Amino acid sequence: MSALAIGIAYGIATLVVMFSGMPIAFALGSVALAFMYFFMPASALDTVTQNVYEEMASITLLSIPLFILKGAAIGKSAAGKDLYQAMHAWMNKIPGGLGIANVFACALFAAMAGSSPATCSAIGSAGIPEMRQRGYSPGFAAGIIAAGGTLGILLPPSITMILFAVAAEQSLGRLFLAGIGPGLMLVALFAVYSMYRFRKEYRMAHAAFKDGATKSAMLDDHVYTLREKVEMLPRVGPFVVLLIGVMVALYGGFATPSETAGLGAVLALALVAVVYAMWKPRDVRPILVSTVKESTMLMFIIGMSLLYSYVMSSLSISQNTAAAVVGMHLPKWILLAAILFMVIVLGFFLPPVSIILMTAPIILPPLKAAGFDLIWFGVVMTIVMEMGLIHPPVGLNIFVIKNVAPDIPLKDIVWGVMPFVGLMFVAVFLLCFFPGIATWFPDLVMGAPK
Amino acid sequence: MSHDFEVGGEREPEHPPPGHPILAMADRVMVWVNKAVMIPCMLALVAAAVVLSYSVVARYFLKIPTDWQDETAIFLLVGATFFSGAFVQSYRGHIGIDAVAHWMGPKANRIRMIFVDGVSFLFCAFFAWKSWTLFHEALHEGQTTTSTWGPPLWIPYSLMAVGMTLLALQLLLEFAGRVAPGPRKAA
Numbered sequence: 001m002s003a004l005a006i007g008i009a010y011g012i013a014t015l016v017v018m019f020s021g022m023p024i025a026f027a028l029g030s031v032a033l034a035f036m037y038f039f040m041p042a043s044a045l046d047t048v049t050q051n052v053y054e055e056m057a058s059i060t061l062l063s064i065p066l067f068i069l070k071g072a073a074i075g076k077s078a079a080g081k082d083l084y085q086a087m088h089a090w091m092n093k094i095p096g097g098l099g100i101a102n103v104f105a106c107a108l109f110a111a112m113a114g115s116s117p118a119t120c121s122a123i124g125s126a127g128i129p130e131m132r133q134r135g136y137s138p139g140f141a142a143g144i145i146a147a148g149g150t151l152g153i154l155l156p157p158s159i160t161m162i163l164f165a166v167a168a169e170q171s172l173g174r175l176f177l178a179g180i181g182p183g184l185m186l187v188a189l190f191a192v193y194s195m196y197r198f199r200k201e202y203r204m205a206h207a208a209f210k211d212g213a214t215k216s217a218m219l220d221d222h223v224y225t226l227r228e229k230v231e232m233l234p235r236v237g238p239f240v241v242l243l244i245g246v247m248v249a250l251y252g253g254f255a256t257p258s259e260t261a262g263l264g265a266v267l268a269l270a271l272v273a274v275v276y277a278m279w280k281p282r283d284v285r286p287i288l289v290s291t292v293k294e295s296t297m298l299m300f301i302i303g304m305s306l307l308y309s310y311v312m313s314s315l316s317i318s319q320n321t322a323a324a325v326v327g328m329h330l331p332k333w334i335l336l337a338a339i340l341f342m343v344i345v346l347g348f349f350l351p352p353v354s355i356i357l358m359t360a361p362i363i364l365p366p367l368k369a370a371g372f373d374l375i376w377f378g379v380v381m382t383i384v385m386e387m388g389l390i391h392p393p394v395g396l397n398i399f400v401i402k403n404v405a406p407d408i409p410l411k412d413i414v415w416g417v418m419p420f421v422g423l424m425f426v427a428v429f430l431l432c433f434f435p436g437i438a439t440w441f442p443d444l445v446m447g448a449p450k
Numbered sequence: 451m452s453h454d455f456e457v458g459g460e461r462e463p464e465h466p467p468p469g470h471p472i473l474a475m476a477d478r479v480m481v482w483v484n485k486a487v488m489i490p491c492m493l494a495l496v497a498a499a500v501v502l503s504y505s506v507v508a509r510y511f512l513k514i515p516t517d518w519q520d521e522t523a524i525f526l527l528v529g530a531t532f533f534s535g536a537f538v539q540s541y542r543g544h545i546g547i548d549a550v551a552h553w554m555g556p557k558a559n560r561i562r563m564i565f566v567d568g569v570s571f572l573f574c575a576f577f578a579w580k581s582w583t584l585f586h587e588a589l590h591e592g593q594t595t596t597s598t599w600g601p602p603l604w605i606p607y608s609l610m611a612v613g614m615t616l617l618a619l620q621l622l623l624e625f626a627g628r629v630a631p632g633p634r635k636a637a
Contacts, residue, residue, distance in 0.1 A: 024545055
């Protein structure tokens with residue numbers, strides 16, 4: 001069988017087994033094992049477990065469960081609600097301030113918890129009812145939270161970025177920093193859109209009121225006193241200090257990324273114990289159970305994706321495909337557009353972890369040959385995968401929102417997120433024209449790459 | 451894509467139909483084992499976080515060399531991951547693409563799920579078997595990691611072997627539940 005035929009068979013077998021509904025981890029492992037059996041020396045099967053262990057036993061990869069633990073501790077506490085309320089009180093005077101407060105609360109929470117669905121759930125459960133009570137349309141309210149939640153995989157410490165750094169053999173510290181500029185740009189774009197949309201809905205509510213309709217809650221002003229605002233800070237302060245402290249530990253040279261994950265988890269558990277009195281076994285158990293469930297599911301996918309990539313590489317499938325793509329001599333930007341299109345399509349079905357580990361051996365060599373900076377590409381790819389979290393048919397965040405606010409029709413949520421998908425496209429274009437948005441900050445902190 | 455993100459609290463594990471008494475008993479044992487195994491998994495997670503935090507304090511403040519912390523954390527986290535594989539499977543928490551389920555009838559879906567659970571079991575059983583042989587080799591040959599600390603490799607291999615065996619048993623139970631006579635669970 002020719003290398004091309006084996007490659008095609010590998011792709012088809014993967015699609016068939018995955019679409020059968022088999023768990024992604026076992027599907028990838030089974031296909032890899034079957035192709036090892038038929039096309040690789042018998043000895044390869046004897047070392048399969050050793051391969052998986054050696055690939056997984058990387059302290060960088062194994063920092064993922066600890067980042068999840070840190071996120072779960074914060075996510076299971078009332079920190080999200082407090083954070084959102086403080087943001088709301090302090091931004092109340094800005095037109096559309098409530099929507100903007102939600103975007104900011106999502107960004108901050110995402111940076112603390114590192115998980116998109118956890119952010120949607122924590123901020124959305126407080127933010128969506130409040131926005132609707134204040135007259136925001138349900139789709140708009142849902143869109144803000146779904147889109148704000150996606151920032152979880154762009155802002156550090158992002159699990160997606162940890163995997164990209166491992167797969168692309170790039171500096172994790174640099175990649176984390178490269179996500180900050182584009183993350184802030186997306187926050188700004190979302191906030192500006194929220195303000196614009198608020199004004200539009202406000203004008204419509206005002207016109208309807210003048211025509212004799214019932215007064216929308218949007219037209220009411222709610223004022224917070226300075227005392228109310230200040231009183232909200234003590235509960236939020238420690239978590240912001242944790243966020244900053246973890247970053248200082250990482251970039252101040254005090255701790256490695258995995259140590260940062262451990263330190264962050266311990267501090268987060270300590271903070272929820274002190275601030276929210278969550279120290280009894282019945283409080284801590286749900287945090288640990290949810291961490292085990294999410295991290296085990298992810299680590300199994302990661303381990304088996306690595307086995308899948310190993311077989312793909314041993315059978316020269318990835319090298320041949322990458323060489324074929326390079327050999328097509330596509331113009332640089334067409335190549336990038338084609339790769340990003342593929343990532344979008346894969347995002348219909350696969351979680352970001354699988355997309356990165358399965359495609360990295362194929363897409364990274366052509367991108368490198370075309371002269372793209374892989375750190376920059378990591379950020380662009382992450383934003384494109386963020387879109388996968390909110391675009392139909394299977395955007396995870398859409399379903400989390402549906403759980404948080406079951407009475408909002410799915411159609412409204414989908415239309416509500418669409419403008420935000422558009423803004424993410426704008427962000428990708430801006431990054432293509434101005435790559436410095438991603439690269440200036442790591443260059444500033446860590447110096448230019450050698 | 452299905453997912454296991456909890457919004458409405460913890461779900462009960464999916465049990466096979468209690469049609470066959472042996473299966474029902476095996477299921478009860480497995481539920482108990484999975485619950486018991488979760489305790490060391492949860493402790494291992496916290497222990498790994500504490501060990502890595504200590505590493506920062508030891509190196510930066512106490513000026514003590516840190517040679518064992520990373521590998522200890524790796525062993526703890528590898529153990530927690532593999533040990534809890536069966537528990538996560540009992541909640542069908544290993545995500546898959548379930549789009550085709552909506553387009554198929556109940557009978558076709560049942561055949562699909564028998565295929566899914568059967569192949570998943572075969573894969574995990576093979577992996578468990580090879581993990582045990584790896585553990586056996588590491589124990590007899592006294593294999594250690596390549597670091598200066600050099601802890602024995604049979605430790606993580608044994609954790610992987612036990613975890614994958616439990617996972618294979620969990621999948622076997624689910625597969626048997628689908629093919630055994632008696633009331634069927636939904637796909």
